[in-house]
Amino acid sequence: MTTYYICRSADLNDxxxxxxxxxxxxxxxxTAARIYDEISADLLAIQADSENGMYxxxxxxxxxxxxxxxxNIQIWQTEAKKIYEYLLGPAxxxxxxxxxxxxxxxxxxxxxxxxxxxxxxxxxxxxxSSFVASQIDExxxxxxxxxxxxxxxxxxxxELKTVTS
Numbered sequence: 001m002t003t004y005y006i007c008r009s010a011d012l013n014d015x016x017x018x019x020x021x022x023x024x025x026x027x028x029x030x031t032a033a034r035i036y037d038e039i040s041a042d043l044l045a046i047q048a049d050s051e052n053g054m055y056x057x058x059x060x061x062x063x064x065x066x067x068x069x070x071x072n073i074q075i076w077q078t079e080a081k082k083i084y085e086y087l088l089g090p091a092x093x094x095x096x097x098x099x100x101x102x103x104x105x106x107x108x109x110x111x112x113x114x115x116x117x118x119x120x121x122x123x124x125x126x127x128x129s130s131f132v133a134s135q136i137d138e139x140x141x142x143x144x145x146x147x148x149x150x151x152x153x154x155x156x157x158x159e160l161k162t163v164t165s
Contacts, residue, residue, distance in 0.1 A: 003047070003048040003049070003066070004047060006043055006065070006066060007061040008044070009043060012056060012061050017052060019044065025076065030045075030066060030157060033147075062160045063160060064158060064160055075154060108132055
């Protein structure tokens with residue numbers, strides 16, 4: 001098990017730190033857990049027990065710690081990353097579930113408009129799309145939160161410093 005500190009790259013611009021595969025993965029996982037709104041390209045992962053890790057800690061640049069091992073790397077590659085892409089995606093609006101929700105919402109609005117044009121069926125559409133949209137949105141957000149909780153547990157992600165944008 002290797003512990004990494006996750007830092008903003010801008011906070012450590014005085015260090016030249018090429019990122020290993022595992023370090024890139026650590027940034028990707030913290031981003032996927034939605035603990036921090038930065039994209040993984042704006043983050044650096046540093047092994048906690050290294051000189052640079054100690055420097056990041058002393059400088060107050062370490063935002064999170066997280067642990068990687070062969071087992072949880074495998075979980076990311078075979079399970080979590082696919083779920084992330086469905087549920088959240090690299091940008092939420094690009095996730096597969098949000099995309100499907102957008103299509104459904106457009107269809108509901110068309111249904112509402114059709115009903116509103118009718119003298120006999122205009123009551124059918126009253127707040128239909130708003131109600132359904134709020135229910136779906138709430139359900140998706142609950143799943144996103146549950147995903148983040150599981151990711152925090154799987155990777156022992158700990159906030160080390162209060163994050164402000």
